[in-house]
Amino acid sequence: MAGKNTPRPAVIADVAKLAGVSVPTVSRVLTGAARVRPEKERLVLDAIAKLNYRPSATARALASRQSHTIAIVAGNTSQYGYAETIRGVEEEARADGYTVTITVVETTEPDEVERAVALVLDQSPAGLVVLKFDPPGVAVLERLPRDIPIVAVSGVRSRDVAQAVLDESRAAEALTEHLLALGHRTVHHVRVPPSRREDGRTTGWRRALKKAGVEPPALFEATWSPESGRTIGQEIGRDREITAVFCGNDEIAMGVIKGLSDVGVRVPDDVSVVGFDDHPLAAMWSPALTTVRQDFGGLGARAFELLRGAMSGDAVRRSSSELPELVVRESAGPPAAGR
Amino acid sequence: MAGKNTPRPAVIADVAKLAGVSVPTVSRVLTGAARVRPEKERLVLDAIAKLNYRPSATARALASRQSHTIAIVAGNTSQYGYAETIRGVEEEARADGYTVTITVVETTEPDEVERAVALVLDQSPAGLVVLKFDPPGVAVLERLPRDIPIVAVSGVRSRDVAQAVLDESRAAEALTEHLLALGHRTVHHVRVPPSRREDGRTTGWRRALKKAGVEPPALFEATWSPESGRTIGQEIGRDREITAVFCGNDEIAMGVIKGLSDVGVRVPDDVSVVGFDDHPLAAMWSPALTTVRQDFGGLGARAFELLRGAMSGDAVRRSSSELPELVVRESAGPPAAGR
DNA sequence: TTGAAAGCGCTAACAA
DNA sequence: TTGTTAGCGCTTTCAA
Secondary structure, eight states: OOOOOSOOOOOHHHHHHHHTSOHHHHHHHHHOOSOOOHHHHHHHHHHHHHHTOOOOHHHHHHHHTOOSEEEEEESOSSSHHHHHHHHHHHHHHHHTTOEEEEEEOOOOOHHHHHHHHHHHHHTOOSEEEEEOSSHHHHHHHHHSOTTSOEEEEESSOOSSSEEEEOOHHHHHHHHHHHHHHTTOSOOEEEEOOOSSSSOHHHHHHHHHHHHTTOOOOOOEEOOSSHHHHHHHHHHHHHOTTOOEEEESSHHHHHHHHHHHHHTTOOTTTTOEEEOSBOOTTTTTSSSOOBEEEOOHHHHHHHHHHHHHHHHTTOOOOOOOOOOOEEEOOSSOOSOOTTO | OOOOOSOOOOOHHHHHHHHTSOHHHHHHHHHOOSOOOHHHHHHHHHHHHHHTOOOOHHHHHHHHTOOSEEEEEESOSSSHHHHHHHHHHHHHHHHTTOEEEEEEOOOOOHHHHHHHHHHHHHTOOSEEEEEOSSHHHHHHHHHSOSSSOEEEEESSOOSSSEEEEOOHHHHHHHHHHHHHHTTOSOOEEEEOOOSSSSOHHHHHHHHHHHHTTOOOOOOEEOOSSHHHHHHHHHHHHHOTTOOEEEESSHHHHHHHHHHHHHTTOOTTTTOEEEOSBOOTTTTTSSSOOBEEEOOHHHHHHHHHHHHHHHHTTOOOOOOOOOOOEEEOOSSOOSOOTTO
C-alpha cells in the first residue's frame, strides 16, 4: 500500500538511522564538536550523501542559540558607496559561511525605525553591521540594544560602538588644500545629505579653509540625485565670484559640471570642480574628475572583520582608517584670470 | 541571595505567566490564528509590552515550518541594474514583513555554485529570487530544487520558472531602429557579458538589422567595467567605417564615448553612440546619452509580487514585461557626411 | 567515544 | 474560546 509519497527532505534522524548511529553522533560529525571514531564518521558521511541531507540552519540556531546570520542595516542599497560597502561585507561574510540579511530604513520616522529594528532583531542575528552614512542609519543604531555584537560603518568616528571608518575629513581637507594650492582664494562646497549636523566631508573642508585663514562661504545643499547637482551648478555658474567647488560626491560633481556647462561655464577653465569617492565613472567624465579615492569595498570588509572579532568575544577594537588617496585628474586647475 | 542576574530576554512562557494565560493563547494573539477574548488579549498585550518581549523568528520558523525570509541570489550587488533590482525586491518584501537575505555567486565554478546553493537552502527561505542576468545566476538557478517557490529575474524569457522580465530585445530593437532611421547604414554593437550564448540586447540589435536587410557586423565584447568601453571606443574611433554604436549599457557607452574622444572623434558629430538602461548619470553626460529606460526597481518589485503569489500557492504566472521607453537625448544623430 | 534524555521557543492538534 | 499535549530538527548536558 505504502509507497514513496512526498519525498520529505531528510532530517538528522534519517541519517542516524541509515548510518546505524545515534542522532548526537551525527550532530558531532556535522559540527565537529567532539571526536567521532573514523569508521562511524564514514558511515555518517555516506548516509548524508546518500540522503542528500542538509542540516536545517533554523533548528540549529534554535538549539545552539547562535545563528550564522549577520544583518546589515542601511539607509539605501543602490547608491555607489552603499552598494560597494555592502558588497565588501557580503563578500567577507560569505567567505566565512555567514548568511547576510539586509534591511533598509529609509527615514528617521520613529515608526519606521522601530519596524526596522524589530525586523532585524527578530532574526536574532549573530551580529549587525549598521551603515550610518545617513540619519536613518544613525537613528537605528541608537535604538539597537547593546548586548549584541554591532559594528557601525561611517565616515566619522564616534564613541561607544565599534566602528569601521573612512577618514572623510582628512580626505576632504586634502582635496580642499589641493584647490587652494592651485591658487583659488576660497573653495565653495556642495554637500550631500549629512548623517548628522555635519559630516566628515564638510568638516574637513571647513578645517582646510580655516587653516588657510579664509572664512568658509555658505554651503550649497544637494540631495543624492545628480539632478540636484545640476541645478546648483547652474546657480554657481551665474555667480562670477566662485572659482572652485568641492562636491560631496562624484555624482553630484558630475551634475554640477553639467549645470555649469548648461550656462556656458567651462570646467576647469572657468571653474574648478572636484568630487569625492572616485566613482568608476569619474575617470570617464569629460573633464575627468579630480577626486579622492574611497575604498568602500575595503571598508565593508573591515567592518566584517571587526564584527567577527566582536562575535568571538574579542576586545572591541575600532578599526583604523586608511589614508585618503588624492586622485588628480582634469577637472581642477588654476583659477581663471578673468573671474 | 538571588538577584536579577543576566536579564535574559523574555520568552513566550514569561508572557503567558505574567498575563495569567497559557502559552498557546499568547501565540494566538501574536499570530491571530484564532479568536481570543478581548480582555485576555489586553492582558497579553500588556505583558508583552511590559516584558519588552519579541518572538523568536527562529523558533517560529521551526515550529510552523515556514519562514518569513526570502533569499535573493545575484551575480553581483553593486552594478546599477543589479542594485536597483535588489532595491525593488527588498522594498516590496519589507512592506510585507519579509526579511531578505542576499547571496552572491561570482562565478560558474561548480564548487562556488554548490556553495551558494547550500548557503541559500540551509536557511530554508520561504521563497527565492534569482537574478539571472549573468552566467552565475543561470548556473545557480539550474541547481536549485523546484519544490520551493522561485522567481527568476532577467532580460529574456525562458521556460520552466516563473519570471519577471524586462523586454530587452524589444528595447534593443527600438534603439537600433532609431539609429537606422537617423540614416546610418549599419549599427555596431558593444556588448556586455551575456547571461548565455546571447542576451536580449544583442538579439534585438541583430533582429533590427536583419529586418532592415543589413548583415550584423562583428561584435565588440566589453566587460562590466567602463574602462573596457574606453579601450573599445579608441579602437572604434580609428575605424572610419563605423558611424553608429549601440552599447550594452550606459556605463559602457560612457566609456566608449571617452575612448572616442581620446582619439579625437566627436559624438554625435562623427559617431553616434547609444546606451541602455537610462542610468542616473546618463542625462548628466556630455553629450547627454540617448538610451532606453529600464525600470529595474519596478522589475524587482514585480519579482516579489510573483513570488508572493507562488508562496501562497497561486497559479504560477509569469509577469508581462513593460514597454521599453526610448529616451532620445544628444548622443545620436545623423551620420557625418565625411565618414 | 557514544547514547539517552532534555530542551531551544514556538505553533499545531486535539479536547474540553 | 482555552488549555493540554506533542512536536519542529537540531545541540547539549550527562552517564555510561
